[in-house]
Amino acid sequence: DKLEKGSDQLTKLNVAAEPLLKSHLDTYVNNQLRHINSRYEVLVNMAKDVLRKVETNYEQHDSYLKNLDKTRKWLEKAKDVIREATSSASTASKEVLQARLAQIQDLNNKREEGQNLVHMTVSSGEKVLRNTRSDGREEIQSTLKEIQAEWERLIKKISTTKVHLETSLLQWADYSSSYSQPQQWISDREAKLMEVCEQKVSRAKRGQASGLGSLSIVERKATLRQTSSIVQDIVSFEPMIQSVTLKAEDLQQALPASEITSKYEILSRTAKELFEKQRETVEGHQAFIDAGNDFSTWVRAAKERLSKCEEPTGDKESLATKLNHLKILQGETPEGEKKLEVALQLGEVACALADADDKEVIEEEVVLLQDAFDNYLENLNRTKDLLESGIMKWSEYEDQYKEAVEWLSKTEDTVQSFNKLQSTLEAKRATLELFQDHLQTLFGWQQQLDNLNLKAQVLLETCADTRVSNAMMQLTTKYNTLLSLAKEVMRRLELHYQEHQQHNSLYQECQQWVEKTKEKVATCSDMPNTIAEVAARLGVVKGLQQALEQGQNRLRYALELKEKIILNTEPSGVAKIQEDSESLKQEFEKLVIEVQFLRQALSARGAELEDIHKLNHILKEWIKEMKFKAVKSDSNDISDTKAELEKFKGLAHQFRSQDDLVNNIKSRLSNESIPTKEFQDTITEFRRT
Known part of the structure; x- marks a missing residue:
């Protein structure tokens, strides 16, 4: 009754487990429910079997006791009849002997009834023996032997008494009667x-x-007793x-x-x-x-x-x-x-x-x-x-679980070791490539974890051990945590490498740009002799100055990147980066100054060439005008000659007035970088004129 009443609690447990069956614990909870329901059914069936067996044992024992009581009463009654028949047999009359013989014969006729009682008692007793403890079994066996022995003795007494009575009666009969x-x-x-x-x-x-x-x-024993x-x-x-x-x-x-x-x-x-x-x-x-x-x-x-x-x-x-x-x-x-x-x-x-x-x-x-x-x-x-x-499955699971724990611990140490900063770009690239292999190995280890999880699920189907499920949950959590950590380390290594590579590329670009700009500055450093060349070079220098502004942006971005990467670089590498960046910065500043000085020099050169060409042009125009005025007349008239003399005196005075201009040109020609041929020709023309 208590077991059947317990079905209500089991039903409540199944109802309470329904929400859990929809969660990620469904397999574990289902295994536990199936296990406890199966145990309950086995226990109820076992209890019913035990109840039926106990009831059967009781009924058999009760039947045995009733048959034993009936047998003993029948034996006692038969003993009373025998005692009465054997008392004073030698002095009894023929009628008494005949009456006693009739009683014995009646008892002998009822012997089948007694034998059936003994048979039923022995049969039920042997059934009871199979379901009785050893201490009670000995008592039952002793009782059965006693009943059978009493029955054998009773049969002998009946036969002996009957023979004695018949013998006594035969003594009363004649020979024919005794023969028949x-x-x-x-x-x-x-x-x-x-x-x-x-x-x-x-x-x-x-x-x-x-x-x-x-x-x-039992029937054969009964037949044997009859034969006996x-x-x-x-x-x-x-x-x-x-x-x-x-x-x-x-x-x-x-x-x-x-x-x-x-x-x-x-x-x-x-x-x-x-x-x-x-x-x-x-x-x-x-x-x-x-x-x-x-x-x-x-x-x-x-x-x-x-x-x-x-x-x-x-x-x-x-x-x-x-x-x-x-x-x-x-x-x-x-x-x-x-x-x-x-x-x-x-x-x-x-x-x-x-x-x-x-x-x-x-x-x-x-x-x-x-x-x-x-x-x-x-x-x-x-x-x-x-x-x-x-046991082999358990051993395989435990060995693989131990290997998995050791592998995760070792891998975690390996992953943590990659947090160490590197000093150069090559070292960062090598570290990144090496860690990519480790990360790929970590991703590939998912298959081993899945295989271990499958083995754990197989074990949970035969053993609802929370230690297995908890261990697998902890192992999976540790793996996922390690995987997240590895992804973060991978992201950081990629970022460090990319930033360093970007800085290195930008640094090299800046360095190459500075070198090329230096070459252009060196090309423009030779002072041109013509205004057109000066203008052309000034255009180049202006382009360089505009390029310097873009270069300034690149340099600034490179310096900003430098500030980022030195945070992710080993101290020995930081010093090298700082040194290279400072050197690049100084070269750039020096280049800016050189370009500025070059532009100033070209501007001054252009102004100088413009001035001397302007003076030369003025002198040429004046000479041309003087040549036109200094034409000699063909007239021989004295007055014309005097007039012409006065004119040439005036022209000579004007020539002397241009000495300052000529001297100015000469002074400018004292600069060796200015070509003198064109201007010397003008001066010579001036002298000749």
Whole structure:
């Protein structure tokens, strides 16, 4: 009742677990629910079986006690009748003897009733014996033996009393009466003996049970008791035969007496032979049954012990414990094999003593016993294989779990080691490439984790151990954490490398740009001799100044990157970066100054060339004008000549007034960088003019 009431709590547990079945713990919770529901059903079924067995044991024991009480009362009543019949038999009258003989005969006729009671008591007692403890079993066995012994004694007393009464009555009868009565008695005993033989055959044919139960050992024992009773009657009747023989000798009737004696001897010999044959058969069958029951009891106990360790469920320790128990059972199999051999040998003996029907039953039972032992050995070996397989799965899981934990710890240390700063771009690139291999290995290890998780799931199906699920959750969490850490380290290494590479590329570009700009500045440093060249170079210098502004932006960006990468660079590399950046900055500043000075120089050169060309142009125009004025007239007139003289004097005065301009040009030509040919030609033309 308590177990059936517990189904409500189990239902509540199943209802409470429904939300968890929709979570990520569904497999674990489902395994636990299935395990506890299965245990509950097994427990309820086991309790029902135990209840039915206890009720059956009680009913059998109650039936045994009732049959025992009826048998004892019947035996006591029969003893009272015998005591009354044997009291004062020697002095009793013929009528009293006849009345007592009638009582004994009536009791003898009711012997079947008593025998049935004894048979029922013994049969129910043997059933009770199988389900009784050893201390109670001894008492029941003692009681059954006592009842059977009392029954044997009672049968002997009935036969003896009947013979005594009949002997006493025969003393009252004449010879003819004494002759016919033994003859009738012998005929009756022959009929009873034949009835016993036919009864045995018919019972064997009517048996419908299978196995040892169909041998009807209880009925055979009852038949043996009947045969024994007949033999005792025959033996106890021997004095009566002797008495008749003596009377026949006295009356000289030897032929009838010898006939009765011969029939009696044949009857006695036949009865004894039948009794011996039945006794050997019963003893052989009983020995085989006892050996078979002994083996069956051993097999049943071994199967019960095997059932306790048959399920390959539980943790590694429980599986190892079950395997140890199984090895103990394997060590005990020779004992069972020996019991089986004894039963098989006794079965062969019983077959030799049995008839065709019983022989077939015994052979079937021998096959059943052998099959039971073979099935037990098969289950034993199968269970051993399952337990060893379960332990091997646990060992594989534990080894792989240990390797996984060690690998994760080692990998975590390796990943953490990549947090160390590097000094150069090449070192950062090599570190990045090396870590990419480690990261790929870490990604590839997911398959091993999945395989380990599958093995853990297999173990959880046979063992609802929270330690396994918790360990796998912790391992998965640690792996995911390590994977996140590795991704972060990878991102940081890529960022450090990319920033350093970008800075390095930008630094090289700036350096190359500075070198190219220096070359352009060097090209423009030679002072041109023409205004066009000056203008062209000034255009180049202006372009350089605009480029310097862009270069300034690049330099500033490079310096900004430098500030970032020095935070992610080892101190020895930081000093080199600082040195290179400072050198580049100084070269750039120097270049800016050089370009500025170059532009100023070109501007001054242009102004200088423009001034001297302007003065040269003024002088040329003036000379041209003077040449036009200094044309000599062809007139010979004195007045014209005087006038022309005055004109040339004025022109000479004007020439002298241009000496400052000519000197200015000469002073400018003192600069060696200015070409003098064009201007010297003008001065020469001025002098000649």
